[in-house]
Amino acid sequence: MFAQERAEKIIQLLNENQKVVVKELSKRFDVTEDCIRKDLKTLEKQGIIKRTYGGGVLNRQFAPHDDILRRVNINLEGKIKIAEKAFELIKPGETIFLDISSINILIAEKIAKGNKKLLVITNMIDIIRTFSKCDHVDVIGTGGVFNKEVNGFVGSSAIECISKHKVNRAFIGSCGVNMFDKSITTYDIEDGNTKKAIISSAKKVYLVIENKKFYYDATYKFAEISDVNVIIVDEVPDKKIRTELEKMNVELI
CATH class of the missing domain: 1.10.10.10 (Winged helix-like DNA-binding domain superfamily/Winged helix DNA-binding domain)
Known part of the structure; x- marks a missing residue:
């Protein structure tokens, strides 16, 4: 060996x-x-x-704390796999939320190139821009305080807008997932609080993460693993993680 x-x-x-x-x-x-x-x-x-x-x-390591647009092309192949899986789950006529996430940018690009008629709600500038010339996608931007680091809207104004909507599916990004204390984390508190509101607005919540995020932590816990219904990954995690997720009734795709 x-x-x-x-x-x-x-x-x-x-x-x-x-x-x-x-x-x-x-x-x-x-x-x-x-x-x-x-x-x-x-x-x-x-x-x-x-x-x-x-x-x-x-x-366990702290996740790299880079500007989100710099992260888009890191492990691009893996992120595209996740985006493709997510896109296949979305049904025409649905209302979905795309949270601030480098993977969600790729999901938006898949939707833009497809022909599924959708209503997309988002708090990320790049996702709004992706749909600027799409006739088959209606877009609602949350507004709110613009956070340059995450390139999107967060905080109380964004949360107020989010709370007025109910969506079929919400796709959420994260900096880290800890199977030991069952936490899902990010770095920015307002980003985390906004993610909480998105989770509350959705009938079904999907966490879109690279497999390596199971071994990273960030500083602010915004959800428990049991708050999500499905985790979409690029690679199958180890048996211990799969077993724990099964115990929590969290589907792994």
Whole structure:
């Protein structure tokens, strides 16, 4: 087994058990303990684990805090997969909400290129712009306080507008999802409060995230995992995550 394959297996074990032991890994992979220590040292340098005496524990990281438009092209292939899955779920004639999210920009582009007649409500400038020449899509912008960092409207005025609508489906982005404390997080408090309002307005709530977000946290909790109905991902997460989501009756697509 190559070192990279071993590292991936070690990460999987960490996600399932929260810790690993050098002696146990040595026997499992039939390599020396020194070899395993080198593997753990490499994973620690990558920020994935924290080494302990005789082993290592999973080191949860804070999500990168970048401008949202800079994030659009990061892991573009994975985000397109998520957008395609989301688009297939939307039925003609529905009212949907597209929250502030780099993935939701791609969902909007899919809708714009399609022919499904929809009413889209959004608080993101780039999504509004995407539909500027679409005859088959009606758009409602929430208005509110414009937040340059997230490129959208947040706060009490946006929330007031959102509260007046009921939507068939809401697609929500997030900076991180923590399976241990069951939290969904973002960085900006007003963005988080606006997301809460969007969740309350929807018959069905979809969290659109890359698989790696299960290993990230941000600073403001805006929802519990049980507040969403479906999580749409680019890659299938590990068995432990799948099992926990099943227990909470949260569908994984």
